[in-house]
Amino acid sequence: MWVSLRRAVVVSLAFFVLLGLAYPLATTGIGQLLFHDKANGSLTANGSTRIGQTWSGPQWFQGRRDGDDPTATGGSNLGPRSQELSDKVKKQIDALKKEGITPTSGLVTASGSGVDPDISPDDAYAQVASVAKSRNLPEDRVRQLVADHVSGPQYGFLGASHVNVLELNVALAALT
Structure with a gap:
């Protein structure tokens, strides 16, 4: 034994x-x-490029409305019939319209993780006119900035094209 x-x-x-x-x-x-x-978390002077950030005002590109707390990750479990989800989406649509941004599905809904740093190219292009107007920049220049920051699918075939909002806003700040 x-x-x-x-x-x-x-x-x-x-x-x-x-x-x-x-x-x-x-x-x-x-x-x-x-x-x-x-x-080490892909840190920059403005935060991590791996965690979504909140940007306020029409002078910045907006990410998904996930909130500021990276520890509160995960979906909300609100279904398509949820009145709370419907109210949140309507509120977000109204806020985007006030800033002169055409609402897209990516800009009015949260991501599954709750900390997604990326938006679709369509979401970024929908904000070009508002950002250009608020910064007194030509729309073509801002549109080109977005185009320069579109990343394709990983390895060329995994996922969809996306734009990292932090990296885009850092480049935007460098323009002006």
Whole structure:
């Protein structure tokens, strides 16, 4: 019996060292060495490019209305018959129209994760006139800025084209 217990303890310690210490340290080291920016949260002076931000005013491109709390991730579980969801969408449509933005489905609904930093190119182009007007910039220049920040599907076939709102607004700030 003591022999079996000793073997179990030795195997448990070996797996603890291997899987609890060596493997996590190795993967962290590889991540830091090969993917330093991504492993550290893709931080910029204005926040993370991986977490959606809230931008207020027509002088900025707006992201999805997910909120400011990255710890409150996940969907709302509000269904298509939900009055609360309907009220939120109507309120968002009215707010966008006041800013001169043509409402699109991506701009009036939240993402599934609650922290999506990207919008579709259509969502970005819908805001070009409002942003250009509020910054006294030619619409063509702002439209070109959006076009320059459209990223295609990952690996050319996974997902859809998208625009990172933080990166777009940083480039917009550099224009003026």
